[in-house]
Amino acid sequence: MSEDEAAEDGAEEPEPVDLEAIREALEAFEGDVDSLEEDLDAADTEDDLDDVEADLEAFRDDLEEIEIPEPPEPDEDEEDDEEEKITPEEELQDRYDDIESDLSDLESDLEDQRGPYGEDVVGEIDDASGTITSTRWTEEGDDELIDVVDAFLEETNDLLDTSLTIVEDGDDVPAQLEETLGEAATAVEDADLDADDDAETIAAFLEATDDLETGIDESTAWSDLKVREQMRREGFYDVLEHVKDFPPEWHALKVHEKRGNVDMILLALETFDSDFMEEHCLDALERMGPEEAIEPMIQKANRRDTTAMSILGKIGDDDGEVVDTLLDYVDSNPTLQQPAFRALGEVGAEDAVQPIANQLVDEEPDVRSSAARALGLIGDTRAIDPLEDILAEDDEDRVRASAAWALNQIGTEDALEIVAEYGDDRAYLVQAEAEKATLEPAA
Known part of the structure; x- marks a missing residue:
């Protein structure tokens, strides 16, 4: 035996990873997520939200310390096994990913729950002022703008107990109104409105700025x-x-x-x-959803207008030109793919079944999910086999849930039987679709 071989024989084996300890830690994290969600729901003030934010940051730091080991390489017998088995490491990774996703959702909800703030009001006033000064107005429009700004000042004076009036310096109405709104913005800044204590005042101001912007939009430009x-x-x-x-x-x-x-x-x-x-x-x-809009909407859809695609879906006409236009975006970027999928599903485009089914293997989960739902809306039985494969094999539970939903939409006996087998699935949404499948009469 060579020295190298002896050294290798004498090398220490790496310590085995305690998967059960990781599983228990993840269970604790799952409970903490629920607790953090309750705390966020109960938060009434910015200070409360600050506390929740600190807890979320600490939670993320602790979560990132968890290291899920890579699954072992399968032996030859396992590679030949047609049924793919989920290893304990993969199951733990899925749970970790779900926790991380829930945490990201909580962080987004936290930001949505903050504010609004006094600076939001100032920003809206500045935007309105910019619209006035960047637009050429008619004489009629000048008069309309004066009335709109005067109504806003009246609301501002009521909310802040001030006595602002329209600046009458020179004959340039937009310049006068720019200076006037500048004074209003300064008054809001000086009021130092608090997101908690002055929440009603801020909300009233934002409603007033909405009215201001609407009035400006409706005034007569040159x-x-x-x-x-x-x-x-x-x-x-x-x-x-x-x-x-x-x-x-x-x-x-x-x-x-x-x-x-x-x-x-x-x-x-x-x-x-x-x-x-x-x-x-x-x-x-x-x-x-009028049929008369088909031709102009096709023209706009050909210019990558996603709203036009949606309108074509609402019209529900599966004539060749509509389908051909939408099919151009089936193998595009996700921003265009998903409204095209939806529209093709709503019009029941049978010619789109195979092109959409080809997208079930796209690397983006959102694309796969949208493709599955479009196939369900079309309702063609040719989609049953590829949807069955996605339900069985896709790594993302939300994609699998979309495939189960789609099979339920198709609604044949074969489709319902496939979904019904997933009553004890790891994903709740898939379980829910399986329960529906057992209750739905076959088409």
């Missing part, structure tokens, strides 16, 4: 004149009894939606060069 004249001749404003008494576009759009005047909404979408109006036109079309 660029509106030609467009408004065109729309007036097309009869867009005929639904308003007193055009001059209302900021007309948005109000008219809501009336047209209520009356089902799709042609007028499409005309507004095509004519107004305004992000604000485009957003509200698209929102109206998404709620209505």
Whole structure:
């Protein structure tokens, strides 16, 4: 025997990892997560939230000290075994990942629960002032802006017990209003509003700044004149009894939606060069789902507009051009894939079954989950086998739960039987789908 071989024989074996101790530690962490969630729900003040944040930071530090060992390499017999077995190390890693995910959710919830603050109000005032000074207004618009800002000052004076008025220095109305709103922002800063003690005042201010921004958006800009004249001749404003008494576009759009005047909404979408109006036109079309919108929505979807994709799904027409347009994004980036999946599912596009099923092996869990749900919405039985594979083999429980949901949506006897076998699954969402499968009559 060589010296090297002797040295190897005499080398100390690494100490075995105590998996049971790790399992007990993770159980304790799981209980702590529940306790932290209760503390966050009970937090009423910023000081309470600070305490919870400190506890979350300590919890994360302690969690990161846990080291899950790598699973051992399978022997040849295990490699030949068709049924993949979860090792104790993999089971512990899954539990660790779930705890870390829950912790991240709590940290996000904590940030959402904070505030709002006085500086948020100042930021909204500054944004409104910037809109006024960066826009060219008509004479009518100047008068409307003065009324809007004057109403905001009245609310500010009531909330802070001040006596602010519109600055009347020179003839440049936007410059006057910029200075006026600057004084209002300074008054809010000087008030030093506390997120806890002055929560009602801050909330009232944010409501007032919303009204301020809406009033500015509805005031008449110089660029509106030609467009408004065109729309007036097309009869867009005929639904308003007193055009001059209302900021007309948005109000008219809501009336047209209520009356089902799709042609007028499409005309507004095509004519107004305004992000604000485009957003509200698209929102109206998404709620209505009219067939008349198919062609313009195809055009927008071809320009990577995800809202247009959603509208095509709501319309529910599976004609060839709609499906072909949406299929272009099935193998794209996740931002475009997921609305395309959803729309193809809603229209029941059978031609999309195989292209979407191909995405069930995508590296992104969100893509796999969205693909599974789209297949469920389509309801084609060809998707049963690939969904069964995902339910059995995917590493992410939420993806597996989506596959189980999809099989329940397909609803054939075979699909329901597959899901029903997972009644004792490790994931609660999968268990819930299995329970539904036992109650659903087969299609």
